Amino acid sequence: MNLKNTAPSSHPNEPADSSAVDAKLPASDRVRARIKASGKRFHANDNISEFIREGEVAEIQGEVEAKLREVLKSMVIDTDSDHNTHDTAKRVAKMYLNEIFRGRYVAQPSVTEFPNVEHLNELMIVGPITIRSACSHHLCPIMGRVWIGVMPNQHSNLIGLSKYARLAEWVMSRPQIQEEAVTMLANLLQEKIQPDGLALVMEADHFCMHWRGVKDMDSKMINSVMRGSFLKDPNLRREFLALVDNRKS
């Protein structure tokens, strides 16, 4: 990690940058200042948890709620007398921070890696894993499925089946672009498992195509990432894609 802050590490409860970042600023400004000082990126699909201190997600949620209240006001919705929208700002802020965009604000789920003691070297397929995400362009839902093919070697690490779903959820619960999301998940799995080959196929409905824009109800976006032996060996790739196709319908 390339953190610029070189101050001697202080007490763990006392952030090393407490002097540099004004405690009176809103939490989002404090977090942004820390990220900028580190030189890191904070795009919609980046995880920024390492810059967030305890209690700050709740503070940010309060900021978002106040601003959403203003959005509803600007849309000339009477949130005072309309009991349906009275708590909408609060509900949406909670949903953004704690559910659909949670993958930006919490650390990567812990995943235990096991050595490949049996020296498994057969194609392994995990899926379909249900994907729930939102597009970065409209914040519209993206609902889909992902299949993961792994070709381990004797030095690969293995991870438990449920962990694939947890890592996928962590990456997908951010505003995303499908192609970038699949690549991000592939990079994460590559780093954890170190397989000879890795293949991902994602098929998803983009709601920005359904309830706005062209209102096309049938279009699905499918994209894939192939690495290592899946790129080099057409037979392996065919075997993976055929197995995925069989399970699709």
Ligand SMILES: [Zn+2]
């Ligand atoms: Zn969109």
